[in-house]
Amino acid sequence: MLSGAPYGYRYVGKLAGGGQARFEVHDEHAAVVRQIFAWVGVDGHSIGDVCRRLQEQKVPSPKGKAFWDRTTVWGMLRNPAYVGRAEFGKTRVGAARPKLRPQRGRAAHARRTGSTDQAAADERVPIPVPAVVDEAVFAAVAEQLAANRKRRRESHRGATYLLQGLVVCGGCGYAFYGKPLSRSRKGTTRQDAYDRCIGTDAYRFGGTRVCENKQRRADVLDKVVWDDVCALLADPDRVRREYEVRRSQTRAKGTRASDRVGQLIAQVKRGIGRLIDAYEEGLLDKAEFEPRVREAKGRLTKLQGEAETAAKRESEDAEVAAAIGQLEGFADRVRSGLQSADWNARREILRALVKRVEVGTDAVKIVYKVDPRPFDQGPEAYGSLVFRGGFGKLRTTFSYRSAGRPQRVRSFFCTSVSGDNSTYC
Template structure:
C-alpha cells in the first residue's frame, strides 16, 4: 500500500496552495514509479508547524502504519516530516521497525552509513535554519520597534489605515481614518465621561448601524473591550505585549476550535513596563484614556462582587426546550421596576440578538425567577417529605446496578470488544489483499469504508455501555445519600436557607426545560405519578408562563 505525506507550516502557505504543489509532485513521482495511490492514503497537514509531533494527519499516518496498512511512504523532503532532527530520527526508526520504506523526492535514502549520516545532517541543518530564521526575525523586529517603526506591528487597529514603506524611502506609517476615528472617540467618551457599560455601548453602535473593522453591524463586547485597552489611541502603540512560551496543557479545546492546536506553543501577556512604545497619531487624549482604564477597573470590581456565589436558585439547571441554549437570570433595573420590589427573569440566551449577529435565533418566553423557583422547590419538598419513595427508588437502582453488572459488563461490552477485534483483523486482511493485488480498487474502497463505519459504530456502543454503568453508579450514590438526608431535614424544609435549597435541588433535579406553554422538571430519580409524568419528568402548565417584552 502506497501513501504520501505533505505539510506546510502557516495558514498563509495553505491559502496560497503551497501544499497542493507538494501533492502534485508526490503524485507525479508515485505514478512515475508505477505505483497506485488511493485517496484515503493521502495525509496532509495544512498550516501546522513541523516543530511538533502532535499533528492530526501525522497521527493518522502513524496509526495506519502501526496496523500494517502502509508499505511505501512518499515525502517531499525530510523537513516536511519534521523540523527537528530528534523527531525525524524517531519517526524514521518507527517506520523502519514497521517495515515501511520512506522515499524523499529530494533525497534518496541509501543503506550505507554515509547515506544515513547525510540524512541526519539534513535534519540538523533544517532545525538549525529554522532556529536561525526565528532569531533573526525576532531581533530584526525588536531593533525596528526600538527605532519607532510601525511595520513591526500587526494590522492597523480600527480608526487607522496602514501605509506601507514607499519606494522613495518614506517610512511606513499609520494615518487616521476620519470616519472610523469619530466612532473611536465616541466610544471613549461614552465610557470615560458618561460611565456607560460596554454592553450599552455595544447596543448603541449596533442600533446606529455602524460597521466594525470587518464590515459587521453587530459589535461584540470583546471587540470594544480590546479597543479600550489599546494604548495606540492615545498616541503610543505598543510592541511586545505578548510572548510565546511552552504549550500549556489544555483541559478542553475552545469552542469552534480544533482538538489538536496548530501551534506548538502558548501565548502569555507581558508586563506593561516591558512594552516598547511606538509613536502614532493620537485619537483621544491621554487623560481620557486613563479615565477609561479606571472605569474599566471599577466595572471589573463590581462584576466580581456580583459574581460571588449563585444569584438564582436554579442557576445552571434551566434550559430552553426549543433551541436548547441555557436560560440565565436577568435582573430588572430599578427604573424598569418603577419603584416596586426588585425582581428578575430567567431568559433564553437564544433570544439575545446581540449574541448572534443582531438576529435572535429563538422566540421562547422569559419567566419570572421567583415563580419558577417556587414551583420547582415545591416539587422537591413533596418528594423529600416521603422518604419511602426514596427507599423504593434506592432498591430499584440497586437492582438495576446489579443487573447491569451481570448483563452489560459481562455480556454486551465483552461481545462488542470481540466484534471490534474481529473487524480490525478484517480491515488488516482487506488492506493486505489490496496491496497484494488480490482485489482491485473498485472493490477495495467501498469495503474499507464499510468496515471503518462499522468499527466507529461499535466504538460508540462500547462507550455508551461504559457511560451507562457510570451513570447508574452515580444515581445509586445520589439516592442512597438523599434517603438519609430526607429523614434529617424533613422537619425543617420550610425554613431552610438559600444555599441548602440549591444543594438539595441540584442533587435531585437534573434540568428544568422551558417550553412556550409548559415547564418540564427532569428529576434524577422518579417521583410518584401524582407529581410527574413518565421517566421522572414533572410537567407544569398554566399562568407560570407569563412574560414581558424585552429588548434583544
C-alpha cells in the same frame, strides 16, 4: 509580531510595508474611536450609552453590523494600542477553569484542554504604533471603567436567584436572567421576579428580538425544580430501576450478538490463514490472492471494531451502576436536611446535581448531571463524594398550563456514552 489591526487602524503586511509590518491610522474609523473615548473619559457615559449613541448615528460596527456590542466597546477602551503601545502576548493559556454550563452554541466538552487568561504586564512585548487618543483621555477612561465596575459590584452582592446561571432558553439557546418587577395592587406594592430570555431583549440585537419565548415567574420555576430534585433524592433507586428495565430488554440480544461476533472473528482468521497457505503452496496466483485477502482483512477489522464496542459497552454498564450507587450514597447524606436547607444550601445542591434547566414555550426540561467530582465543591454539611466515572441519564419534563401552574410529566432513560471523563444526565 503585528497581525490584524484593531478598529481605527489598517494593517500593512510585511510584504507591502517594505520588509516590516505596521499599523496605519484609518482616519474615518479613528474619528469614531476618539468620540467613544471622549464620551466615556470626558463626559462620563456608560458603555450602554455609547452603544445607543453609535446606533442613533448609524455608525456600523467593526464587523459591519448596524449595532455595537458592549464587549466590543469595552475591548476598545482597554486597548493600549490607541495610545501608541500595541502589545504582543496579551493572553496566555493556563489550566482549564470549571464552567457551570456550556455557552450558547458551544459543545458540552471543549476540544481545548486549557483556558485563556490575561498575561502579566511584564510578560507582554510592547510595539510602538501611531497613537489615536491622548494618554490623559485613556487614563480617564480607565478610571471611569473602574468606578463603574465598583458601583456595579456594590449594587449586586453575590447571587440573587436560586437558579442563577442554570436556566437557558429551549428555543434560541440564550441564557435566562432574573428581572425584578414591582407590582402595585390596591395600594400595596409587591416585588416579583421573573426569569427572562436574553434573546427577547431587542436592544441587545439592534432593536429586533431574536426569541419569542415568554418570561416565567422565578418563584414558580424555583419551586418546580427544587421539588423535582427533592423527589430524585428521596427515591434515587428509581434511576436504577429504570436502568435495569432498559438493560434487561437488550442484555440477552447483546450477549448473543457478542458471542456471534467472537465466532465470526475466529472464522475470518481461519480463512485468512487458509488463503496464505494456498498462496504459499502455489494453489493461488497473486492476482487472485491479494483481493481476497484484502476483503477478508477489511471484514476482520470491522468485526474487531464491533467487538471493542461491545467490550466498551460492558465496561460503561459497570460505570453506570457505580455512578447510580454514588448518587444513592449522596442522597442518603442530604435527604434528612432537604426540608430545612437554607437558600445557600439549596443553591449548592442544585448546582451539584443540575446541569441546566431548559425553558421552552410550553415545557421545562431539567437535565441532571453526574460528574466524576460533582460534590467536592458542595456544602460541607452534606458531605463530599467522588465519582469514578459512568454515564447515567435522567430527563424530567414539565408542561405549563395556561394558568401558569406546572403540570409534571416525568420520563426516564439511561444510556451509555463514551469519549469523556465526565458524565452527564
